[in-house]
Amino acid sequence: MKFLEKQFSTIASDKYEPQSLKDLRSSAFNQFKEIGFPKKSWEAWRFTAVENVEKNSFRLSNEADLPEDLFKSEDGLSIPTLLFLNGHYQPDESNIPAGIKVNTLVDSYNEDAKLFNNGYDAGTNPFVILNTAMMNSGLHIRISENTESHPPLRFLYLTTKLSEPIMNHPRLVVDVADNTQATIVEEYRGISPISYWNNALTMIRAGNNSNLHHVRIQNEAPAASHLSATFYQIPTDGSIHGSYFSLGSALHRHDVNVILSGEGADITINGLCLAKESQHVDHNIIMDHSSEHVTSRMLFKYILADKSTGVFNGRAIVRQDAQKIDSNQTNNNLLLGKNALMNSNPQLEIYADDVRCTHGSTTGQISEDALFYLRSRGLDPVSAKALLINGFANEVVDDINNEEVRDYTRRLLESWLSGVTYG
Amino acid sequence: MLEIKNLHVSVEDKPILNGVDLKVNAGDLHAIMGPNGSGKSTLAHVIAGREIYEVTDGNITYNGKDLLSMDPEKRALEGVFMSYQYPAMIPGVNLAYFIKAAVNAIRKHRGEPEMDAVDFLSFIKEKLSQVKMDESYLKRAVNEGFSGGEKKRNEILQMLTLEPSLAVLDETDSGLDIDAIKIVADGVNKFRREDRAVIIITHYQRILQYMNPDKIHVLMDGRIVRSGGKKLANELEDKGYSWLEETVAA
Numbered sequence: 271m272k273f274l275e276k277q278f279s280t281i282a283s284d285k286y287e288p289q290s291l292k293d294l295r296s297s298a299f300n301q302f303k304e305i306g307f308p309k310k311s312w313e314a315w316r317f318t319a320v321e322n323v324e325k326n327s328f329r330l331s332n333e334a335d336l337p338e339d340l341f342k343s344e345d346g347l348s349i350p351t352l353l354f355l356n357g358h359y360q361p362d363e364s365n366i367p368a369g370i371k372v373n374t375l376v377d378s379y380n381e382d383a384k385l386f387n388n389g390y391d392a393g394t395n396p397f398v399i400l401n402t403a404m405m406n407s408g409l410h411i412r413i414s415e416n417t418e419s420h421p422p423l424r425f426l427y428l429t430t431k432l433s434e435p436i437m438n439h440p441r442l443v444v445d446v447a448d449n450t451q452a453t454i455v456e457e458y459r460g461i462s463p464i465s466y467w468n469n470a471l472t473m474i475r476a477g478n479n480s481n482l483h484h485v486r487i488q489n490e491a492p493a494a495s496h497l498s499a500t501f502y503q504i505p506t507d508g509s510i511h512g513s514y515f516s517l518g519s520a521l522h523r524h525d526v527n528v529i530l531s532g533e534g535a536d537i538t539i540n541g542l543c544l545a546k547e548s549q550h551v552d553h554n555i556i557m558d559h560s561s562e563h564v565t566s567r568m569l570f571k572y573i574l575a576d577k578s579t580g581v582f583n584g585r586a587i588v589r590q591d592a593q594k595i596d597s598n599q600t601n602n603n604l605l606l607g608k609n610a611l612m613n614s615n616p617q618l619e620i621y622a623d624d625v626r627c628t629h630g631s632t633t634g635q636i637s638e639d640a641l642f643y644l645r646s647r648g649l650d651p652v653s654a655k656a657l658l659i660n661g662f663a664n665e666v667v668d669d670i671n672n673e674e675v676r677d678y679t680r681r682l683l684e685s686w687l688s689g690v691t692y693g
Numbered sequence: 694m695l696e697i698k699n700l701h702v703s704v705e706d707k708p709i710l711n712g713v714d715l716k717v718n719a720g721d722l723h724a725i726m727g728p729n730g731s732g733k734s735t736l737a738h739v740i741a742g743r744e745i746y747e748v749t750d751g752n753i754t755y756n757g758k759d760l761l762s763m764d765p766e767k768r769a770l771e772g773v774f775m776s777y778q779y780p781a782m783i784p785g786v787n788l789a790y791f792i793k794a795a796v797n798a799i800r801k802h803r804g805e806p807e808m809d810a811v812d813f814l815s816f817i818k819e820k821l822s823q824v825k826m827d828e829s830y831l832k833r834a835v836n837e838g839f840s841g842g843e844k845k846r847n848e849i850l851q852m853l854t855l856e857p858s859l860a861v862l863d864e865t866d867s868g869l870d871i872d873a874i875k876i877v878a879d880g881v882n883k884f885r886r887e888d889r890a891v892i893i894i895t896h897y898q899r900i901l902q903y904m905n906p907d908k909i910h911v912l913m914d915g916r917i918v919r920s921g922g923k924k925l926a927n928e929l930e931d932k933g934y935s936w937l938e939e940t941v942a943a
Binding site: 640642643644645646647648650651653654658662663664665 | 768855
């Protein structure tokens with residue numbers, strides 16, 4: 271906590287921020303101090319320890335953390351990209367297509383002070399509250415109304431080699447206009463051998479009858495801690511299609527809150543989580559069906575090697591007046607390591623009576639029968655296992671609408687598989 | 694091509710095969726018949742190399758090589774093929790991808806160039822038509838949602854594409870209607886060649902009506918108790934296995 275107080279005083283002394291924003295930060299920071307870091311006794315944090323961030327000391331990123339040679343993205347994904355380098359937005363290195371309006375958070379805040387507190391309830395998630403207190407990096411994006419689909423747009427949060435442990439509290443707010451189709455890719459990538467902490471918050475507000483594909487790739491460095499929250503607000507006939515990939519960082523926690531607030535609102539979230547060594551990956555998802563005739567699906571697949579651990583908490587809430595809901599949540603897990611451990615907890619909380627809600631969870635190992643079948647057709651055990659794992663993962667990868675992004679994530683999966691050990 | 698001598702096999706310390714002797718030459722088609730639990734499927738799995746079957750005595754030579762010392766994939770690469778009674782499902786992997794991977798693993802082993810997507814497609818289309826499967830199967834996950842008959846045809850399809858030297862068909866006819874049996878038998882007949890051998894394991898003689906077995910063996914209690922020509926199958930059909938059980942016991 272001490273390092274946070276010290277870092278907060280730095281950000282609180284910023285002379286360019288309006289007083290009301292300073293007040294918002296102060297009140298959030300006080301709230302955070304009251305709540306403190308999560309404890310194991312809290313239901314939502316039973317299986318996830320945050321010592322990595324609590325017991326370390328991180329400094330807020332500053333200009334000195336920018337590398338001398340600016341990074342050029344040559345990763346085979348050539349879609350328009352907005353680059354954040356060690357927490358700093360790089361407009362000169364970014365490519366903004368037509369129809370996309372990009373604003374800094376402070377500018378947007380000056381236009382509309384409700385920007386940060388409208389549309390979500392931070393509840394008691396201390397990291398969401400901390401993000402409000404410390405947000406030091408981020409943008410407000412407006413995707414304008416368009417009859418034709420926008421080209422995919424990427425937000426790349428890159429952490430390069432660091433000289434000491436830093437933290438960033440990025441916030442991304444995306445507003446999608448009515449009747450608009452778009453695809454965004456939110457990617458976190460790191461190569462720093464020194465530990466760092468990203469505490470990200472993304473708010474996505476869909477328009478009426480809009481359709482947004484949200485691909486999220488967490489490929490942080492092995493020494494990183496990645497804590498994050500995503501809020502989706504989906505009004506009448508709005509649709510969100512999420513595809514999440516997590517394969518990096520020592521600690522990964524992602525809280526997702528979905529509010530389906532208008533008739534015909536729909537969301538799908540698919541997740542593929544790859545973990546090895548002693549990595550920990552946790553998704554805590556709450557879907558709030560607060561209108562009639564809304565639909566939701568979640569499919570999360572974890573592949574855990576070595577002694578890695580996974581947590582899936584999915585909760586579908588159906589409000590009393592929200593009839594005719596169709597909701598499905600599935601969590602399937604594949605354990606590659608003898609010491610890998612999965613905690614899966616799909617839950618339903620239903621107050622309406624005319625709904626269709628299903629949930630299911632499976633955890634198992636590679637099928638010996640399937641493995642033998644492939645070997646008896648001439649495939650060596652390593653190729654056979656890779657084929658089976660790919661088959662398990664394909665359902666999530668194949669579902670990405672954009673071919674280039676799909677191929678990119680497939681390459682990430684292949685590369686992860688080539689380095690994995692069994693047993 | 695294949696010579697099995699005094700083969701003893703246990704599963705979890707329970708003896709299943711108690712001294713099987715069998716010799717199959719190139720060009721031959723042998724049928725192994727027997728009641729349920731006689732060890733027929735065990736014999737097929739041991740030839741394919743399934744680890745849970747423990748060979749406690751005896752040996753198998755294949756083309757002069759010690760088959761039992763080879764890994765399952767090595768056996769496949771050397772031309773041993775097994776058609777499964779209950780083939781495994783491979784969710785998320787489509788049939789085209791799976792068969793292409795297997796074909797190319799074998800081609801690579803033979804020192805032949807790997808097949809590209811275009812060549813593979815025309816190659817597989819021709820094989821599909823031989824077992825009366827349409828192209829839509831190529832995009833489906835391997836054996837997922839396949840009916841019993843579709844699974845068996847898929848096994849025969851793989852036999853025709855992988856072109857092994859020795860094919861062991863484990864109860865490929867079980868549960869099939871007469872049309873499906875004809876398709877399977879037809880596939881086997883197309884496959885047969887002077888340099889290839891087939892062992893067909895079956896409970897019933899039905900499928901044998903559509904092919905010309907060189908020899909029929911009856912397996913009981915883990916031993917081959919009788920060998921003969923096609924007549925033996927007819928005799929079994931008339932009198933049932935109990936007839937032989939009495940003869941063997943006497």
